[in-house]
Amino acid sequence: MPSGTPPTSSLPPTRRRVFTALMLALPLLFFAFLEGALRLSGFGEDWPLFVPVPGHEDYLYQNREVARRYFVREQTLPTSISDAFKARKDTATFRLFVQGGSSAAGYPYYYGGSFSRMLEQRLQQTFPERSIEIVNTAMAAVNSYTLLDLADEIIEQAPDAVLIYAGHNEYYGALGVASAESLGRARWLVNTYLRLQRLRVVQALRVLLVKASALLSGRRAGAPPGSTLMERMVGEQAIPYGSRRFEQGLEQFRGNLRDLLARYRDRGIPVFIGTVASNERDHRPFISAPSPGVDREAWSARYRSARARLEAGDPEVALAAYDALLAQDSLDANVFFDRGRALEQLHWYREARASYLAAKDRDQLRFRAPEAINRIIREEAARAGATVVDTQRRLADAATNGIIGHDLMLEHLHPNVDGYFLIADAFYEALREAGLIGPWQHYVPSRTARAEILLTPVDSLYGVYRVRQLMGSWPFQPPGVVDHAMDTVRATNEVERLALALFRREMNWLEATSRLRDHYAASGDYHAALRAALAIIQQYPFLPEAYAAAGDLLLRQRRYAEALT
Structure with missing residues (x-):
């Protein structure tokens, strides 16, 4: 026999066990070394859900890079509306978290146009002795994988309840069964990856796989010019009703939703989950075809x-x-x-x-959730003891002839301002029926609440511009066609000038809203100026100058008692 390492069968039992342990440990040691080297080199990030507000560390807000967990190909990440909340929750605070996709985030208005901000304002008026915090974690193009992944970090922030409005992005949202940002269709594999993706080795491996995939497919990594996030997320366009891929999307949603609701139930956290609505009457299907065997x-x-x-x-x-x-x-x-x-x-x-x-x-292009998604929501909510908020029914009841159309929807599935208010109203009534927070002695009627929402004219017009941009490309236009009409829009007044500057990223939201406030104040419209000032406070509750500006406007209106508070 050649000289060298003796076969393990000839080793004494003790040495054989040591040898076996070393052989098994070598791969682990290698990966530990590689992990350490990658961390020392500065590669990768942890991407926590919440981080301190710069300069105001007693407040937290959502990390603007957290979506990096789910998007590798995307250079421009979706973000939430960045609700700030106290790092230390006090006994007077009632804290709710919102989870979902772009509709839950308030697209295309965001800020005061989101249902969460409308709900927060109304609840604060209902319970003036409490501090109401609604932290909206929703982002565009995410689905149940993201909701489940974020749950533990939401639980760490001591929520008194969680509100969910989600289901449209199950096919094309990040990591979905037909998404361009997919890791495969095995739910256990994707969720395992999400549990491990804070490891630098896992992050490096995914970057390499994405680059290799782009090379093999002959596609350049990155976004084609003029495309929207909606367009870039589609990995598989035609998904026929009842097909295997169709069923895989439903299975993915059911499994993740079941795990999500169980996680909150086990911690004793009430969950209110809405049924999802979309444009029924005024949006023709994107892709339509009979069965393959039909002439x-x-x-x-x-x-x-x-x-x-x-x-x-x-x-x-x-x-x-x-x-x-x-x-x-x-x-x-x-x-x-x-x-x-x-x-x-x-x-x-x-x-x-x-x-x-x-x-x-x-409709084989699966941007709108099929009704099976709402059925799953009801079934899994019943299983977990969660409360179903029938937001779809609320919108249908308010719609012309009971059919949701352009009276409440902007395009295929995003509500207009009235639609978002109806969603907020449905959650408000559900919280009231559940008896949460305390005695509802200062109930705010819906008519009053609708008249006082903190959506500024700049936010509203910005939303119009966003929808025009969205509908100027596929799938609203033929493939390869991009409508550049927004490039030639010119402002004719101050509101349009500010909204265009915000849309074109020449100005941030705080600057645009502050200038709007000052514009109204200079023209003597103190009521409109105050609404803009209150919108700033809602977005930046830690800024003393925001309260000072609102107080000054109240004094100008001789509302002295309110100015002192």
Whole structure:
């Protein structure tokens, strides 16, 4: 036998165990060494959820880099509305956290246009003796993976309740089953990665994998010019209703939501979870097609004939034609959508809404949550003892003919200001029914609350500009087409000038809102100036100068008692 290390079978038992232990330890030692080397070199970050406010360390706010946990390809990260809250919670404080995606964050208005800010203001008026804190952690393009990953850090901040409005991003949100930022479709694998991703070795490995993937696919890492985050997140466009990928998205949502609700339940934290709403009537499906085995040419001819009857003002004949098509195949979203139009023209509104919802479910570009998401929300909430807030029903009840459309939605799924207020109103009433916080002796009627929301004209116009930008590219425009109309917009007054400067990132929100406040004050409109001043306080509760400016405006209105508080 050649000389060298003797086979382990010839070693004494004690030495054999030591040898085996060393062999097993070598990979661990190697990774420990590599981890230490990467940390010493400054590679990677921890990205905690909350960090101290610079210069005001007695307050915390959401780390603007926390989304780096979920986005590797993206250079421009989504962020929350950066609610500041006390680092040390006192006994007078009632603290709620909000979780969700862009709708929960208040896109496209953010700030006073988010439902959380509307709710916080109303609750503070309802309980003037308490300090109400609502910390909104929602970000665009995230889904249930992010919600679950952030839960432990939210729990560390002693929430009195958690509010959830989420479900639209389950397919294309970061790490979703059809996302460009996907790690695969095994839920255990993705959640394991999220638990380990603070390790520098794991971060380095993911960066290498992303670069290798970009090289192999012939794509340059980074965003194509003019694209939106919505466009960049889509990894797989067509996901037919009932397909394996469709079901995987539902399984992903159910599993993560079950774990999330269980985590809060085990800590005794009440959860209020909203059903998700979208544009039912006024948004045609993005991608529509019959089943693969259907003769497309014959199908298209019959569909065009039915639509011609509808456009000619003959909804009864059109309805019969649509029903005949659906008797042959029930996968085409456009047939259900136009059928809803025919039913609505016949004033059969309940049946029309059902057809619009069926069209949404069959839209193969999965930006809007299918109704199965709301079913899962109800089932998992019942399982965990969470409270379902039927925000979808609240919007439908307020919508024309009971069908949610452009009266409450800006595009496919983001509410307008009235829509966001209705979501806030639904959560307000749910908290009241649960009897949280204390005696509701100073109940604020919805009409009063709606009139006093702290959404400035600059925020509102900024939202209009954001939606125009979003709808100027795919999927609202054909692939490769970008509408640059916003590039030529010119301001005609001070509000437009400030909103454009904010939109074009020539000015930050604090500067724009401060200038708006001063503009109104100089023109003698102290009421509008005060609203802007209060919006600044809501965003920056730690700034003494913000309170001083509001106090001065109250004095100018001879509201002396309020100025002293």
